[in-house]
Amino acid sequence: MRTVFRGDSIRFGYDKHHPVLKDIAITIEDQSIYGLVGPAGSGKTTLAKVMLGLEKPDRGTLTWFNERINHSTNRRVGYVPHKKALFYDLTVYENVMLFGKLYRHRGARLKQQVEQALQLVGLWEERRQDALSLTDEQLQRLNIACGMVHRPDVIIFDEATSGIEVEAIPFIHAIVRQLHDLGMTIIYLSQNIAEIEQLCTHVGVLKDGCMIAEGRLDSLIAQYFKNPVAKLELEEYVEELTTQLSHYSILYSEANTLLLEAMDQQHDFQKIRSVLGKKLRRISPVEPRLANVYDRLVRRPRIDHHSL
Numbered sequence: 001m002r003t004v005f006r007g008d009s010i011r012f013g014y015d016k017h018h019p020v021l022k023d024i025a026i027t028i029e030d031q032s033i034y035g036l037v038g039p040a041g042s043g044k045t046t047l048a049k050v051m052l053g054l055e056k057p058d059r060g061t062l063t064w065f066n067e068r069i070n071h072s073t074n075r076r077v078g079y080v081p082h083k084k085a086l087f088y089d090l091t092v093y094e095n096v097m098l099f100g101k102l103y104r105h106r107g108a109r110l111k112q113q114v115e116q117a118l119q120l121v122g123l124w125e126e127r128r129q130d131a132l133s134l135t136d137e138q139l140q141r142l143n144i145a146c147g148m149v150h151r152p153d154v155i156i157f158d159e160a161t162s163g164i165e166v167e168a169i170p171f172i173h174a175i176v177r178q179l180h181d182l183g184m185t186i187i188y189l190s191q192n193i194a195e196i197e198q199l200c201t202h203v204g205v206l207k208d209g210c211m212i213a214e215g216r217l218d219s220l221i222a223q224y225f226k227n228p229v230a231k232l233e234l235e236e237y238v239e240e241l242t243t244q245l246s247h248y249s250i251l252y253s254e255a256n257t258l259l260l261e262a263m264d265q266q267h268d269f270q271k272i273r274s275v276l277g278k279k280l281r282r283i284s285p286v287e288p289r290l291a292n293v294y295d296r297l298v299r300r301p302r303i304d305h306h307s308l
């Protein structure tokens, strides 16, 4: 698989004493949907800005399409920022046209690209409206059209669904998938693990400015969960149960449900059944999820008394 972006030992701080990115290595493969996930303030937007050449790293190397970053590599990358840079007193059409011109596209070809971008995000009918009249979700679709009107090979989305109503999120995801189907490589920054898992083929996990895990979604999960995961449905949640299960790693606990990592399905499931007896309603194997990997790597255990 061809690599579209490679970064090595990237170090960056807004001031000298506080590095925000600490020796980051990141590889993005052609045609992937790469999810960059991490808590608020972990450095996702900053890393995107460094990748786009908007901030200069203090150290490290960056290559786009196997070349050092330059004007021509820049034009092959689109950016859909979290903070929308739209012109609210211009129409929908004029906004997209303006972004096309910023990338030095002109004439009939640009008009065609603007129409196609607006058709793709579903805003062609609204093209004569002022941007000001749009809903938040429509503004995000306009933001996407502006970020891809120059037909980049790669497009970076920063928190594309934050602030969008839950019901509208699938429409934004559908646009992302459509761009991917058209052959674009997608880099998708989000704090939302569930959407990263739904959308992405590859994942990078940032924590405190460090890339703490990176790889294909399936291999990352397999790497962190070699053992079976058991879902326990309890008659009632009793704190002492966690003491009875203390040699298992409890991954998650909510109301009467516990997820834990067993060593061996046959032996451990039987053992758990006999330890818990009637307190256990059901035990079943479940597939580990990205959220379980993320919890293990980034979050503290969800319930402090489960510090196992």
Ligand SMILES: Nc1ncnc2c1ncn2[C@@H]1O[C@H](COP(=O)(O)OP(=O)(O)OP(=O)(O)O)[C@@H](O)[C@H]1O
Pocket: 014, 020, 038, 039, 040, 041, 042, 043, 044, 045, 046, 047, 191
């Ligand atoms: N322009 C800036 N000047 C100084 N510090 C900044 C600036 N932008 C971001 N920071 C700081 O850099 C750190 C990383 O911020 P960044 O926005 O990259 O994180 P993030 O993971 O994208 O967070 P979020 O998900 O909330 O957008 C934070 O501590 C933030 O306060």
